[in-house]
Amino acid sequence: MSQKCRIYSLEDFVELRKAGKLASHILDYIAPFVQNGTTTAELDRLCHEEILRYNAVPAPLGYNGYPKATCISVNHVVCHGIPSDIKLQNGDILNIDITVILNGWYGDTSRMYVVGEASKKALELVKVADESLALAIDLVKPGVYLGDIGYAIQAYVESKQFSVVRDYCGHGIGKVFHDEPAVFHFGRPRTGLLLKPGYVFTIEPMINAGGYKTRLLSDGWTAVTCDHSLSAQFEHTIGVTENSHEIFTLS
Numbered sequence: 001m002s003q004k005c006r007i008y009s010l011e012d013f014v015e016l017r018k019a020g021k022l023a024s025h026i027l028d029y030i031a032p033f034v035q036n037g038t039t040t041a042e043l044d045r046l047c048h049e050e051i052l053r054y055n056a057v058p059a060p061l062g063y064n065g066y067p068k069a070t071c072i073s074v075n076h077v078v079c080h081g082i083p084s085d086i087k088l089q090n091g092d093i094l095n096i097d098i099t100v101i102l103n104g105w106y107g108d109t110s111r112m113y114v115v116g117e118a119s120k121k122a123l124e125l126v127k128v129a130d131e132s133l134a135l136a137i138d139l140v141k142p143g144v145y146l147g148d149i150g151y152a153i154q155a156y157v158e159s160k161q162f163s164v165v166r167d168y169c170g171h172g173i174g175k176v177f178h179d180e181p182a183v184f185h186f187g188r189p190r191t192g193l194l195l196k197p198g199y200v201f202t203i204e205p206m207i208n209a210g211g212y213k214t215r216l217l218s219d220g221w222t223a224v225t226c227d228h229s230l231s232a233q234f235e236h237t238i239g240v241t242e243n244s245h246e247i248f249t250l251s
């Protein structure tokens with residue numbers, strides 16, 4: 001199965017930078033509100049309001065019927081957690097995933113947050129997820145294969161006795177939310193798409209403290225770990241440049 005990737009121009013990169021910067025701003029903005037006793041619905045409402053203030057649109061809202069502006073995935077929720085009236089508690093770890101559409105361009109990024117004091121294991125999981133994304137991004141430049149990136153993430157995560165989720169992947173992005181190519185967070189070196197300048201995609205490894213298997217809840221969105229172990233994820237939107245890469249979603 002051969003995958004393609006659109007090529008975006010330098011003018012497109014200017015727009016992607018604006019969208020990416022806004023998405024990362026929302027993650028900065030929400031950080032002080034992530035507290036014991038706050039509901040994820042309240043965090044979603046605050047993010048939604050802040051996105052609208054910039055004349056942007058939250059991409060998840062209405063996407064294939066998704067009901068909220070953001071995805072907030074707490075503890076054993078792997079991704080696509082639907083904000084709800086359940087209150088955050090001391091020791092929870094959560095991912096907030098923001099995708100904005102600004103002037104027709106998408107910016108997609110997510111980070112982990114910790115409520116109060118979390119367990120050593122939870123903090124280690126968050127750190128390894130963060131580091132796995134960073135080392136993957138470091139590899140991005142023309143001439144590298146997507147399989148090299150997946151392999152690097154998997155090798156690092158498994159060396160730390162954690163597992164990489166197989167059921168969800170990164171994706172091409174630009175003027176559409178989810179485009180080709182699929183960016184797997186596991187794989188074999190020198191396989192898959194060869195990177196070229198102008199490619200734009202997300203890398204968004206989900207890693208679990210236990211096994212890699214996931215299960216979808218009956219709401220049709222919420223993905224959880226089968227063994228109920230903790231899960232962590234970070235995401236950036238990245239463009240391939242002539243010699244290296246640009247992270248659009250830096251704050």
Ligand code: MF3
Pocket residue numbers: 059060061063064066070071080097098099108202204221235
């Ligand atoms: N932002 C998610 C991603 O990283 C996608 C969320 S789709 C939704 O690709 F519908 F669940 F919001």
Ligand code: CO
Pocket residue numbers: 108170171202204235
């Ligand atoms: Co994404």
Ligand code: CO
Pocket residue numbers: 097098099108109110235
């Ligand atoms: Co996302």
